[in-house]
Amino acid sequence: MSLDRIFCWYLGDPGAPCLIGEVRLEANARTCILRLEPDWRASGFDLTPGTSNANDLHATEPGLRAPGALDDAIPDQWGERIIRVISRPSRMSPIDLLWYAGDRRFGALGISSSPTEYRPFPEPPLLQAASIREAEEVIGRVMAREPLTDRERELIASAGSLGGAHPKMLVEEDGAEWIAKFPKGQNVDQLLIEHASMELARRAGLNVAESRAVRGGIDHVLLVRRFDRTGDRREHAVSARTLLAREGDDSYATISGLIRKLAAPGEILAQQRELFGRMAFNIMIDNTDDHTKNHAFLRREDGTWGLSPAYDVPVQMNGLGVQAIQISPDPRMLNRFDREHAVAAAPRFGMRPEEALAEWNRIAGHVALWRDVFAEVGVTEGDLDYLADFLDSPEKRGYRKDATPPQNDGLDGGLR
Known part of the structure; x- marks a missing residue:
């Protein structure tokens, strides 16, 4: 399914979503524009510092695919690969990536097919971190370009909301959302080393996201707690x-x-x-x-x-x-x-x-x-x-x- 338009909502409080505006593709089909709703212009905040709600139409800056903060809600590289595997859309424009990324994207923006109620792309519940090895096996099958069963597609569906090049997905641990990063078969235990680097930075007094290393099939899997979620x-x-x-x-x-x-x-x-x-x-x-x-x-x-x-x-x-x-x-x-x-x-x-x-x-x-x-x-x-x-x-x-x-x-x- 390819949508001609989608609707951006603010989900600071997911129980009370606020409509921000309508998102449409520009003529080049590679960038999009955001038209703010009058109510958001009157009472909402500027989504990106340096922009103003005094303007109802927001275009995309050079080098981005969507206006301001909306660009950060688009998955890239790994997330796009998972969308191709799981949802298999017939078009991969910025609007399609925003839609198929689902409801667990970075930050507090949400994408809906409706302007009257928040209706995101449907997703299964998050995998529990205790099942991380099962997910690692499926990620390996994706990396090997092997076909997946419906059960396997559901298992890693949360990966479509994430950016970066490294294989990763969202999991639930202790009632919170964590990003699980999976190894890519390098000559060292890369993700245990990354966890160690984060620990070293913490010791140096830097403010670092909470991390854990859990044992995977061969090397470690890195869990990083989401800092854009507070309760x-x-x-x-x-x-x-x-x-x-x-x-x-x-x-x-x-x-x-x-x-x-x-x-x-x-x-x-x-x-x-x-x-x-x-x-x-x-x-x-x-x-x-x-x-x-x-x-x-x-x-x-x-x-x-x-x-x-x-x-x-x-x-x-x-x-x-x-x-x-x-x-x-x-x-x-x-x-x-x-x-x-x-x-x-x-x-x-x-x-x-x-x-x-x-x-x-x-x-x-x-x-x-x-x-x-x-x-x-x-x-x-x-x-x-x-x-x-x-x-x-x-x-x-x-x-x-x-x-x-x-x-x-x-x-x-x-x-x-």
Whole structure:
């Protein structure tokens, strides 16, 4: 089924959905437009900072497929693959992807076939995390392009709402929704390593999404608790990529500028320091794929915005030395991902150079202990030796040359 139009609803309180407006395809069939309902224009909030409800028609920014926050509600790569396998639509336009993604998408926006009541694409109940191995087998069949039974299609239906390239699906654990990421048959236990990296970031005092590693068929499966769900509430969320569409630059320093514009006044400096710490951490652990869709902002009830917990912080193990996000837009520092550039950019993060230097060295002190933390989480000696080729390379050791030893370190590995 291909729809000519769909309707966007706000589901902050799923028990009281609010109609936002109508979504239609543009003539190119590759982007769509959003026409706001009069009631939402009068009493709703701006879905994306920088846009205004004074305008009833919202077009798509270059590089996106839908207007503002609606683009973040579209699944990509893995989610699109699952939609092709499970729903097999005859068309794969942005409207179709929005519709078939169902009711468990990122953030608090929902898609309905009706403007008078919220009627999303029907989905089966979530799989319980205890059945993760059964789901892993089905994911493997998808990866192998094998046909699925109706039961198997139902089992992994929740995967259609998710983005990213890694195989994943939603599961339920302890009454909450978790994203389960599955291994892809790499030469190391990649997802246990990612959990260890998240634990290392937590030890470094960074705000990181809750994670657990559970044993799969061969390697571990990573569970990450959704941070856009608080009890029964859904949190409105927008990725940094979407917010940066109008900025003309997508460096960490420009993301810091978004914090200065959007955060509550009393939280700006703390959030800018948090972003600086995440940047330093990603550089030091070889997370070269830390792109702008891996940073998000959550809308608060008072209309301000705050950084979401960090997520997707794996060790990439490629030794490229070039990050996906520049530290700053300074052309003299292009592709320099070192302490000197970070310290020079300190004012862009609301910090004095000496504060930035101290924060870099503080993060370095925690990263220097990566091997101990990873071992306690359960990473094998063989995988640790392989990781050392990247994390203890001369370049990475150079980042830690003046590391400040951490104090009062503790571990809750979350391994079962």
